[in-house]
Amino acid sequence: MRPVLEAQNLGFAYADGPLFRGISLRLGPGEVLAVLGPSGSGKTTLLHLLAGLLPLQEGEVCWEGTPIRELKEEALARRRLRFLGLVFQHHFLFPELTALENVLAPGYLAGWVDRAWGLCLLERLGLGGRAHFLPQRLSGGERQRVAVARALYLKPKLLLADEPTASLDRHQAREALALMRALAGEVGAALVLATHDEALVEGLPALRL
Numbered sequence: 156m157r158p159v160l161e162a163q164n165l166g167f168a169y170a171d172g173p174l175f176r177g178i179s180l181r182l183g184p185g186e187v188l189a190v191l192g193p194s195g196s197g198k199t200t201l202l203h204l205l206a207g208l209l210p211l212q213e214g215e216v217c218w219e220g221t222p223i224r225e226l227k228e229e230a231l232a233r234r235r236l237r238f239l240g241l242v243f244q245h246h247f248l249f250p251e252l253t254a255l256e257n258v259l260a261p262g263y264l265a266g267w268v269d270r271a272w273g274l275c276l277l278e279r280l281g282l283g284g285r286a287h288f289l290p291q292r293l294s295g296g297e298r299q300r301v302a303v304a305r306a307l308y309l310k311p312k313l314l315l316a317d318e319p320t321a322s323l324d325r326h327q328a329r330e331a332l333a334l335m336r337a338l339a340g341e342v343g344a345a346l347v348l349a350t351h352d353e354a355l356v357e358g359l360p361a362l363r364l
């Protein structure tokens with residue numbers, strides 16, 4: 156089966172020196188991969204390379220067989236909107252939009268607005284009663300869950316999540332991860348999850364930085 160995501164021999168350096176080299180990975184539809192490493196090891200940087208948000212220095216990233224290096228910026232952005240859901244370490248919700256409006260935001264860009272589906276995602280994530288709250292009225296964990304709902308709204312092929320459980324305690328983190336995996340599975344998305352917490356992702360296929 157054609158991989159959803161493939162990376163070959165990725166290497167990256169900031170001005171102060173190389174961060175990693177020779178990173179390769181391959182994910183089929185619905186598969187899960189944990190990216191593990193301590194703080195500063197380059198997890199966020201790797202996710203940004205996989206998302207086409209940082210220019211590649213060494214190696215190749217392919218989305219469903221297409222090398223993203225070959226896509227011009229506008230084509231890459233259009234493709235990213237449909238292909239990829241992103242949950243950043245800092246949730247980046249729009250502060251002036253309600254939880255539901257945040258979830259629907261990618262729908263406005265893509266021309267597919269389905270309030271019932273947005274609400275369904277929020278309900279599945281335990282936020283049905285908070286759909287009309289602004290982010291400032293939500294806890295850190297609730298904001299993260301809104302970000303997960305937003306990332307899944309367009310039913311992406313790939314979900315990239317950077318420490319999505321960082322603001323939760325161990326028990327909540329396990330529950331949130333299980334829910335995220337279940338929802339990703341339901342929409343058919345492969346999942347790459349970056350975390351420093353080895354115990355959280357025990358038993359999952361893992362790439363160590």
Ligand SMILES: Nc1ncnc2c1ncn2[C@@H]1O[C@H](COP(=O)(O)OP(=O)(O)OP(=O)(O)O)[C@@H](O)[C@H]1O
Binds near residue numbers: 169195198
């Ligand atoms: N724009 C940048 N310019 C220079 N150095 C950077 C830049 N962004 C990150 N770094 C450095 O690169 C290293 C890796 O950062 P990155 O955020 O990818 O790691 P991480 O594993 O995600 O860390 P954390 O778990 O703390 O979020 C760090 O030492 C960081 O200071």
